[in-house]
Amino acid sequence: MTPRRTPSPPPTSPRRPLPPGHFLALPPSFSQSTASFPSGVPSTSSHVSNGLAPNVASLASADFEVDVRTGFLPGKNNIERLGGEWTVWEEALDAARGTAPGQGLRIGGGRQQDELWRQGIEMMPIVDTAGLCVSLPLLRRAHVVLVFLAHFYAHTTAPTPAPRNHPINIPPSISIPLLTISPLLGLPPVATYADTVLYNVLPLDPSRELSLPSNPPATCLASFTGTRSEEHFYVISAICEIAGAEALRLMRQSLDELFLADEVAIRRLTIYLRKLATQIDRIADITMTMLKEVDPEDFYHLIRPWFRGGDADGPESAGWIYQGLDEQAASSAENPVERAENKGRMFSGPSAGQSSLIHAIDIFLTVDHSPTPEEDETSLKLDHEPVTSPSATPSPSRSNEATFVQRMLQYMPLPHRTFLLHLSTHPTPLRQLVVHSAQSHPQLAEAYDTALEALKRFRERHFRIVSVFIVQQARRQPSLRVRRLLGTAGEDEEIEQQEEAESAVALGEIRGTGGTPLFKFLRRCRDNTTKAMIGKPVGPHFDLQ
Numbered sequence: 001m002t003p004r005r006t007p008s009p010p011p012t013s014p015r016r017p018l019p020p021g022h023f024l025a026l027p028p029s030f031s032q033s034t035a036s037f038p039s040g041v042p043s044t045s046s047h048v049s050n051g052l053a054p055n056v057a058s059l060a061s062a063d064f065e066v067d068v069r070t071g072f073l074p075g076k077n078n079i080e081r082l083g084g085e086w087t088v089w090e091e092a093l094d095a096a097r098g099t100a101p102g103q104g105l106r107i108g109g110g111r112q113q114d115e116l117w118r119q120g121i122e123m124m125p126i127v128d129t130a131g132l133c134v135s136l137p138l139l140r141r142a143h144v145v146l147v148f149l150a151h152f153y154a155h156t157t158a159p160t161p162a163p164r165n166h167p168i169n170i171p172p173s174i175s176i177p178l179l180t181i182s183p184l185l186g187l188p189p190v191a192t193y194a195d196t197v198l199y200n201v202l203p204l205d206p207s208r209e210l211s212l213p214s215n216p217p218a219t220c221l222a223s224f225t226g227t228r229s230e231e232h233f234y235v236i237s238a239i240c241e242i243a244g245a246e247a248l249r250l251m252r253q254s255l256d257e258l259f260l261a262d263e264v265a266i267r268r269l270t271i272y273l274r275k276l277a278t279q280i281d282r283i284a285d286i287t288m289t290m291l292k293e294v295d296p297e298d299f300y301h302l303i304r305p306w307f308r309g310g311d312a313d314g315p316e317s318a319g320w321i322y323q324g325l326d327e328q329a330a331s332s333a334e335n336p337v338e339r340a341e342n343k344g345r346m347f348s349g350p351s352a353g354q355s356s357l358i359h360a361i362d363i364f365l366t367v368d369h370s371p372t373p374e375e376d377e378t379s380l381k382l383d384h385e386p387v388t389s390p391s392a393t394p395s396p397s398r399s400n401e402a403t404f405v406q407r408m409l410q411y412m413p414l415p416h417r418t419f420l421l422h423l424s425t426h427p428t429p430l431r432q433l434v435v436h437s438a439q440s441h442p443q444l445a446e447a448y449d450t451a452l453e454a455l456k457r458f459r460e461r462h463f464r465i466v467s468v469f470i471v472q473q474a475r476r477q478p479s480l481r482v483r484r485l486l487g488t489a490g491e492d493e494e495i496e497q498q499e500e501a502e503s504a505v506a507l508g509e510i511r512g513t514g515g516t517p518l519f520k521f522l523r524r525c526r527d528n529t530t531k532a533m534i535g536k537p538v539g540p541h542f543d544l545q
């Protein structure tokens with residue numbers, strides 16, 4: 001007898017007010033830091049829920065804040081500005097950014113304009129956040145504004161000789177509201193991809209909701225530099241996200257078929273996997289438009305320095321102290337490492353590596369990024385990096401090193417983190433069926449490999465982006481135009497002296513967010529994708545260097 005086919009209902013759309021019992025109402029365990037996970041153990045459960053995770057029995061039944069039309073982007077438009085008592089934060093942000101590129105605050109601070117702004121922040125009242133809790137869009141906007149203020153403040157702090165050995169202090173007017181609302185969203189108190197992209201874009205016609213292709217993301221709300229490049233950097237990432245909604249839909253449909261795993265299911269899965277490959281190529285095409293729309297010099301010299309988090313100097317980093325709350329925490333015994341070394345909190349700044357989209361595709365296709373015992377992991381590991389495996393470790397037989405995904409989970413909103421952890425423990429994984437039926441249904445294995453080929457192509461094309469935007473820029477001096485915007489145009493002589501030394505930057509020395517050795521890491525992500533294939537890779541295999 002053919003089993004009755006009952007497709008699951010589509011995921012629910014996000015709603016404006018937090019509904020009663022919504023698991024976002026529970027502070028996530030993120031807020032509990034430990035010695036091995038300074039920013040909190042990534043988990044879906046709340047510390048007030050006695051370890052019980054929210055009810056996520058099936059991918060379709062839980063509220064993962066994943067919208068059928070917009071994917072990980074909120075289904076309802078982001079709000080543009082906070083009013084009432086929170087206007088003071090918005091005004092501080094306006095003043096920091098200035099009215100035109102080059103008119104706002106400068107990295108390293110030191111000018112009268114920078115100092116006056118900093119004094120204003122230090123004297124700003126500690127505004128109550130209780131009224132924000134009625135609405136997710138309000139909470140999200142508050143997080144965006146406060147983390148931008150925190151980064152503006154941190155990076156206008158006068159530089160100390162490298163390596164920086166004093167933590168940067170974030171004043172209570174920012175740190176207290178920020179530490180209060182961050183756990184409500186399940187985000188760290190630092191700028192994340194959610195702040196720069198997911199909660200920071202508006203559609204072409206803001207009076208209508210986001211949709212592709214008729215009303216795509218077109219402008220950004222908060223910005224460090226006010227440059228066109230920064231706006232496009234965020235907007236193109238958001239277009240990748242909305243294009244990803246179709247990939248998520250195909251994955252959900254596939255999971256529904258996996259429950260049945262009959263002949264019809266296998267035929268449908270084959271079709272969905274081929275479509276998924278097309279969708280991944282589409283995301284890669286959109287990513288490549290960065291080359292046309294974002295100036296690599298602007299990105300590297302003007303924009304990226306603002307992204308740096310408390311851990312940007314690698315193991316030598318001194319972190320950020322969130323004043324008003326961290327001084328109390330420092331005297332407690334919770335985090336002996338930070339206490340003993342007088343270090344602040346070690347958060348990374350924003351990166352598209354924090355987007356849940358590619359990680360979801362990886363998990364769905366079972367691309368395993370956890371290190372094998374044979375691999376020399378010491379060079380991929382930072383001293384301050386978490387070394388204890390969280391409960392969500394995908395493969396207990398592997399080394400207990402936290403993977404990039406596990407670290408990135410900490411920077412995703414709680415519902416998206418929950419979505420990924422749930423996907424990784426799904427009871428009917430795709431790969432198992434593909435391997436099991438490889439002989440009887442070779443077209444399924446072929447379609448599975450086609451999707452992996454597309455993911456590998458995405459990674460190779462993304463690698464080119466990283467080469468242009470980071471490596472090439474690290475090896476050459478900024479133009480006069482950019483030096484003027486940086487306020488270093490008069491330092492030609494000094495720059496010439498540095499030139500020779502700097503142009504010799506070795507590939508192996510270039511690091512990504514949180515200090516990851518960039519090339520080794522990206523090459524490894526590509527190679528792990530190839531390893532997952534059932535047959536031999538068919539496309540060209542580029543030497544990534």
Ligand code: HEM
Pocket residue numbers: 233236237240283287290294299351352353354355358359459462465466469470511512513514516518522525526
């Ligand atoms: C100018 C554009 C971009 C630059 C300069 C860039 C740079 C980087 C860098 C440096 C990393 C290494 C990890 C880190 O430092 O955080 C990284 C990782 C990553 N990026 Fe990008 N990225 C860009 C655009 C994108 C876009 C649009 C996407 C998504 C569609 C994306 C997805 C990823 C993913 C998933 C990783 C993790 C590594 C992997 O899974 O292969 N990136 N990116």
